[in-house]
Amino acid sequence: MARRVFSGIQPTGLVHIGNYLGAIKQWVDLQYDHECFFSIVDYHAITVPYDPKQMPKNTFDAAVVNMAAGLDPNKSTIFIQSHVPQHTELAWLLNTITPMGRLSHMTQFKEKSRMFREGINAGLFNYPILQAADILLYKATLVPVGEDQVQHIELTRDIARKFNTTFGETFPEVEPRLSEAPRIMALSDPTKKMSKSIPGSYIALTDSPEKIKEQIMKSVTDSGPQKDVPMGAGIANLFMLMQEFSPPDVYQRFRSQYDEGTIKYSELKKTLAEDIANALTPIREAAQNLAKRPDYVYDSLREGAHKAQSIAKRTMAEVKLRMGLI
């Protein structure tokens, strides 16, 4: 039987090549032979400071870009998280079996608390419980994500186990699925991961070839290869991107030049920028076309929410019965 898949993306800004290589590309591949649920997770996005006026556009754009990248509403169930209220209902129930100590160890919480020092809210702390609910509501067993989310998936497994031992076997084992490029680093600072919320760190899937070139050309590298010194994080990141976006012989050529110490980073950057721009052009154009068809996009999302709800309601009925809620 085809496995059930769940994953999500936050409408916190422009969808970037890190999101694409870590998550979306896997989603597109999986939808042909798996039962897939993909959500624009707006309830997650409001756990950090945001502009309510901008949120509807961010949510629409996230849906458009994912569809443009290949998510097909006829193959996958694509929906907006807040359109399926069972996500927050299950999250509340799972709150009651999740130790606070576990949540305080979550890397993402620690990083985001540092980034948004003021107004750290309970929602940001409880974020991983909502994520567990997102997955368990559909009894998904496979969660294609970037590396930064693996810790949350491990917590989801623990929450499911705790629920099963306390209230009876209900949820299946959940497994993360990583791509070949599970952690793309920030172009502006290769010690951090590429993020929507770090300006200058990313290339958006909808960026123009000129913008892509500008971003790649100013990406942080080092002064060049040195004997017996490991490759620096910035250039390693560009090589990782080259492996994903350039033909294998081009990658090999620059890799050999690096090993021989003859490489010119400016040439590598120029070639990489062109190859990324070529790969992203069909996505950018498809997004421009889809954005002109908002009715199609919203209808697909509404239909997705309807399908998702029919499963979500069943799970909630089962969970409430097991927990003695009448």
Ligand code: AQP
């Ligand atoms: N740099 C990355 N490399 C590989 N995968 C990544 N993902 C995110 N950044 C990278 C994966 O993309 C999916 C959607 O991410 P998200 O929107 O749910 O939130 P995030 O992980 O917090 O992504 P961002 O871009 O860093 O957003 P902000 O700035 O809002 O926090 C996930 O599967 C994620 O692993």
